[in-house]
Amino acid sequence: MISFTYLEPASLDEALALLAQHGDQSKLIAGGTGLINLMKQRLVRPSIVIGLRALEGLAGIEEKGELRIGALATLQSLAMAEPIRCSAPLLAEACGHVATVRIRSMATLGGAMAQADPNLDTPPVLIALDAQIVARSQRGERIIPVDRFFTGYYETLLEPDEIVTEIPIPVQPAGSGTAFLKFLPATQDDYATVSVAARVALDGNGGIADARVALGAAAMVPVRATAVETALAGQKADEKIFRDAAALVADAIDPIADFRGSADYKRKMAVVHVRRALAEAATKAKPPA
Numbered sequence: 001m002i003s004f005t006y007l008e009p010a011s012l013d014e015a016l017a018l019l020a021q022h023g024d025q026s027k028l029i030a031g032g033t034g035l036i037n038l039m040k041q042r043l044v045r046p047s048i049v050i051g052l053r054a055l056e057g058l059a060g061i062e063e064k065g066e067l068r069i070g071a072l073a074t075l076q077s078l079a080m081a082e083p084i085r086c087s088a089p090l091l092a093e094a095c096g097h098v099a100t101v102r103i104r105s106m107a108t109l110g111g112a113m114a115q116a117d118p119n120l121d122t123p124p125v126l127i128a129l130d131a132q133i134v135a136r137s138q139r140g141e142r143i144i145p146v147d148r149f150f151t152g153y154y155e156t157l158l159e160p161d162e163i164v165t166e167i168p169i170p171v172q173p174a175g176s177g178t179a180f181l182k183f184l185p186a187t188q189d190d191y192a193t194v195s196v197a198a199r200v201a202l203d204g205n206g207g208i209a210d211a212r213v214a215l216g217a218a219a220m221v222p223v224r225a226t227a228v229e230t231a232l233a234g235q236k237a238d239e240k241i242f243r244d245a246a247a248l249v250a251d252a253i254d255p256i257a258d259f260r261g262s263a264d265y266k267r268k269m270a271v272v273h274v275r276r277a278l279a280e281a282a283t284k285a286k287p288p289a
């Protein structure tokens with residue numbers, strides 16, 4: 001392990017000041033489940049590590065119309081929290097599928113977003129739920145839609161002096177149904193070979209009023225499948241439209257071949273799982289009477 005200085009600010013202001021002072025030389029640490037692995041592999045070598053765990057008020061989960069999730073909320077707390085299970089069951093379900101309870105109890109949602117590993121489960125879920133990232137620095141605050149946050153492999157729009165403080169999720173379209181499918185042919189605690197998050201809202205005539213589809217482990221970044229969404233808009237929700245729209249995802253992704261499968265295999269699995277996720281989300285949707 002490389003040597004580094006560990007600093008633990010007691011307030012957000014103090015953390016922002018440390019980041020402004022040390023910038024590129026420093027790295028934040030929340031749950032540590034991602035950063036420590038990167039440091040062990042010497043892929044990142046911060047001389048200063050800034051611990052966020054002492055910051056109070058950044059782990060909350062509140063529902064005031066929209067859901068407001070503090071960046072330090074753990075994936076385990078999100079899997080269990082009543083407001084998340086009621087108003088964003090897609091997120092609760094996906095968090096419940098991450099690794100093991102020991103990892104989920106350390107890993108934070110803010111850490112997962114900042115890590116920007118395209119294989120993670122939560123980024124496609126937050127894209128499907130139309131969530132945002134609130135980033136703070138001494139220069140101020142900015143709000144970034146999650147579907148524009150990821151810029152490359154382990155890369156985001158975050159500047160070195162910014163901290164993710166909150167992840168707001170808007171009220172979802174009335175009666176919409178959601179589905180999260182994580183294709184895991186190896187072991188239950190593995191990363192996905194491909195994952196799909198889908199949200200479908202129906203109108204009173206069985207037509208598709210709104211659809212959002214996003215994938216993990218399907219490219220260098222989490223992918224929002226806008227071609228699939230466009231093909232679904234206004235169409236009758238049936239097997240054929242789900243099959244035809246899902247086929248379009250093959251050209252929207254660029255999977256990385258690895259020990260979980262070739263790029264071609266992952267592309268085929270993505271098509272299958274998008275179709276299944278759309279069908280499941282539509283089944284759960286409650287159209288207006």
Ligand SMILES: Cc1cc2nc3c(=O)[nH]c(=O)nc-3n(C[C@H](O)[C@H](O)[C@H](O)COP(=O)(O)OP(=O)(O)OC[C@H]3O[C@@H](n4cnc5c(N)ncnc54)[C@H](O)[C@@H]3O)c2cc1C
Nearest residue numbers: 028030031032033034035099108110111112114120121164
């Ligand atoms: C064995 C194992 C199995 C796993 N399996 C899965 C899985 O099946 N599915 C899945 O989705 N994930 C999985 N993960 C990954 C896990 O979800 C992420 O590592 C975790 O969410 C990252 O959160 P963290 O709080 O631990 O981040 P950290 O490791 O503390 O930080 C990760 C990165 O984010 C930065 N950072 C952290 N917090 C902030 C913040 N508030 N603002 C700005 N930057 C920040 C850090 O500087 C660092 O670059 C697994 C991890 C392990 C170790």
